[in-house]
Amino acid sequence: MSGWNSIPDLGALVGEKVRLRGWIDGHRSSGRIGFIRLRDSGATVQLVVSRKAVDDPSWEVLQHAGQESTIAVTGTVAADPRSPGGVEVQVSSLALVHGAENYPITPKEHGAAFLMDNRHLWLRSSRQRAVLRIRSEVCHAIHDFHRERGYYLVDSPILTPAACEGTSTLFETPYFDHGSAYLSQSGQLYLEPAAAALGKVYCFGPTFRAEKSKTRRHLMEFWMVEPEAAFLDFEGLCELAEDFLVYLAGRVLENCGEPLAILERDASKLESIRRPFPRLRYAEAIDLLRRQGSGIEFGEDFGAPEETSITREFDRPVMVTHYPTSLKAFYMQPDADDPSLALALDVIAPEGYGEIIGGSQRIHDHDLLLSRLKAHDLPLDAFRWYLDIRRYGTFEHSGFGMGVERFVAWMAGVPHLRETIPYPRTMDRIYP
């Protein structure tokens, strides 16, 4: 018999003999009967070990194998209302594959620092498994959304010659005879040329920011998805962002019921993510904040408290548009009616999860872009190829970026981004 069964399949195998391999998630014994919560394939099932049903070596395994020991089991699947999940395995034999001793993460509470030191083991806990399953679903859904709409996946480079936006701090690394290379903080500048080749494109990969940010909403390394489309105007961009978030939330609701339940996430918060999202121009958002008692002035950017304050008035994400150009990146297209405003879009998630999407229509006029590069004191040599896009058949185009970890945090209802990526990179931690 070569086949091993998988715990998620056991519900359909009641009454049948099965073989399982996995980890001891938890166990207890009670004289002549014992219970093991076995974990495999991201799921758990209760094993029932009766003294009279197994031989001595099997009984010894139950008595002495520590938490997270690996075991191999033969038994019969039974439906029993006393078992968590309603299904259990009545064990006929139990073999130790590897005995683990003194597993550090115990069933009681632990502090963040200890759990982060043991991130490689923390991943095994039910809460972390649930978050990682949601992340996996979100990543698959990101690809599906774009594929269904005719977007091509175009991978942008991670090693880049210069700042894409010229503002944030970059991670620097030596690069042969060329001096330094920098880890990418956005794929956008590389997507705009690709949009001239393939029309609708997107990239999805890791992004690096060397900002010295120590908050629950920041990571040094995070994943960003960035669609960019030729002949997409600002209104089209806003609709794309809405469709995207509604689609992703729908996929989480459709396929992540169990993880959401484990996380005790209020699904109604996700069900309310429907079109249309409220839209505020920057000036209207300033008015709203001032009505709420903020002392913010026109021309100032929003901090995290302002973002949260704006979304408190609504039950779904809020789109803020038409920012003053001084607050936004050099490549953003000015509004035709008021060139002091940029055709920029930020989508702010509710419940304090902050800005999850930032995007804009891009400047397509060569001379305007050139003057903006000069005004921002950016090295023209480094942007010559970028200007070429405006020199050879320029075209109206728009795109945005979405931070995957912030989105997953919002879906899962977890407060800290470090739980939404398998191995978080924070300012003071690069281990494990």
Add this chain to the structure above:
RNA sequence: UCCUCGGUAGCUCAACGGUAGAGCGUUCGGCUGUUAACCGAAAUGUUGGGGGUUCGAAUCCCUCCCGAGGAGCCA
């Protein structure tokens, strides 16, 4: 970079100037349906490092190191 809080057993914490403790985990024993089981017993400490005050410091002071939360910036 700045502000706030913290560092005592493997973990979470108590003791706040006078003999360093509890719960959980671990080990051993008991118990035939446990859901973070329960009952009994045992082992476990350079109180983050250095310096100072004091008869006496985990406790007060200085300094360094480390961690957590937040600000700015962003996704």
